Amino acid sequence: MKKTLLGTTALVTAGLLAGPALASDPLKVTVGGNVVTGFYFVDADNVNGYSFQDTKVAVVARNIDVKAEGTLDNGLVAGVDAKLMLSNDWNSTNESWASFRQLFAYLEGGFGKFEIGGTDGAAYKMHYTSPWFVPGNGVDSPNIYNGVSDKYWNEPYATSPEVRLSTFSLMATDANKISYFTPRLAGFQLGVSYTPDASNNNPKANGLWLQPSLTGWDRNIQDVFEIAANYAGTFGGVDVGVDGFYTGGDSSRPDVSPEEYGFGANLGYAGFTLGGAWYQSNDLDYKRGVSSARADVGAQVWTIGLKYATGPWTVGAAYIDAQDDSASYRGRDGRESQTVQVGGGYNLGSGVDIGLDLQWASNQHNDTWNSTSYDTTSGGLVLAIAF
Template sequence: MKKILIASTALVAAGMITAGSASASEKIKLNLGGYSKWWVVGAWQDDSFEAATNTGTAGQGNANSVDVKGDNEIWFSGSTKLDNGLEVGINIELEAGGNTDSAGGGDQIDKSYVYVAGGFGKVIVGTESNGTVLMHTMAPDAAGNTGADGILTGGLAIARPSNVTAKVTTEIDTDAEADKITYVAPSFYGFTVGGSYVPNTAEDNQNVFNGTTTQTGSAANEIYGVAAMYAGTIVGVGVKASAGWVNYDVAQSTDRSNEYAFGTQLSYAGFTLGGSYRMVRENASGGVNSVANGNNASGDTWDIGLMYETGPWAVGAFYLNSTSNGVIATQGEDEFTVYQVSGKYNMGAGVDLLATIGHAEYDDELAKASNADANHNEGWAVMTGLSLQF
């Protein structure tokens, strides 16, 4: 895969050199975009987690069951077309506050990349999601309240016990936004393919974890992956489908680990039915991360959802289940489950009123064996929010 991507990049570079003058008529001008999403959330969970810290450790005293959660980004983007027909562009995404960004509310640059596009497809260089994530199809949700940034799926309402290692999304987001090269081919009758190569995830301080909760987990020295996607209409039914594969090193093993993801959506007469699946197979062969003693992140995650949309309204139901082998020496299985119903009402261009009610439950392998409260938590959450896109 590495050789393929390097060869593709070399071909693009050669095309740029031989295509004639590449001077643009004017410099790139950046445009503003982005979104602001805020939720008012009420959550009720096990007593031992009512005063939990943001690391998922049970605390003391009484906790307020109502909170405000935000997710905000400002996008700076622009492009220009060169005299040889190539499009060159840039995109920078600024985390603009709220409780759901990866820094816990601190402003930071989330993604920053440049791209070159033409008849050959598109080459992206920088901190963008990998190709399998860009093409991945997940179960629908009316409020878009799923994945790593979802209030329940992301562990932002019901506290996640620190020992539970189950994944929160079917996207293969293991490398996060580490520096990488991604290629996306032109669409052909609805089909497209692509791939990414990450030469060193440590350059962006994004490590592939082996099930530990610290940044000292086993970093992948390199990652590569490929993906395929179809979007079109078959006998009047809208069809979206995707498949992805990612391969990476685990520090304590000479073997390589694999992740696979698949997703499908079918749409007809306002209804959308869809689901997706992610399989993680970490091939650590010795030490504390040995598959033999169960201390690894191998597991399975799947979701399913049904949504109905008519006019400005959308409603839907969503379910996610995730399991992993866990982090303790005793062979076992961690589990994370979410089910929720959501709604959306479009109040005007780029302005949506959102609502979700749902339940989340975490089970650590020790909790299943001994009913230990510190390793089990579950609860309900009710929330309403406002989403602005600009």
């Protein structure tokens, strides 16, 4: 990945650092990012009683990453990591905008690593899952998803998937938090995170004033605690990675306690990587990228995949299955989603990858009032560039 090195003057001008200079050398700043694009043909069946064929151009993972890092005279490593996101998939105003999706500082040494600011927590960062083999896309937390559901506001593509397609802990993702990661000892590492308010990832939470959760409203999540552990090692030429995590939070209602837990594993040998994960959530609703506490709402997700990499080539296949565990009176009881992905990619060099992405997606409504299946077959060419 090619990086652009900036001078200290540019850093200060950008406003990323302030205060007196240290005796150590100035922190070095790099600017990078990534963009994933794709052109797809989609064949959909049984969407409000009809089938259709369509084309789709996807532009996702629109990130500009600014990082500053340096080693101090005392041997500690200090840094700042800022991720600038350009618009998002839910922008309906047809306006261009940019905002820092993540912004945090860290300090690392023999004691381990501390992070403080808006970023993902320990449960997210230490998780293993099914491998990605298509450039910039996979079945677990996909960047590009071509499944459909019930027709919504006269559009064939609804707000699907209606069941979350992720085994990662997302309760406090990107929210302002403090995290600690132990040093890795004999392959083992432990991480913990604390988030005072899972909604505090906006300017109001960045020192301007405190905005407490609304009393009597169950959807706000606060006091989120994450604990995760993983192992990374090699046995007889086989690379092994295993993790487990738990995330729990509070809401304004004492009878609503959102929580997530799961585990994942990867095995690597002679270019092959076999990976999978399992996830469960309770009293937690996750839709359109926002987590909210909600009584008797949950999901169960599992995934498995296999990839093979040799030289610039990568190929693979993966599967994910998601089940809505919400109570029937919530109106989404028994909804399911499955996705099969087959494809691969070729690295052209300098962070440029092209690939083929084939997806078979299905969403089912198993409610007594709406028992329907929505199926799609899609194929596309992907161009992913990291810089």
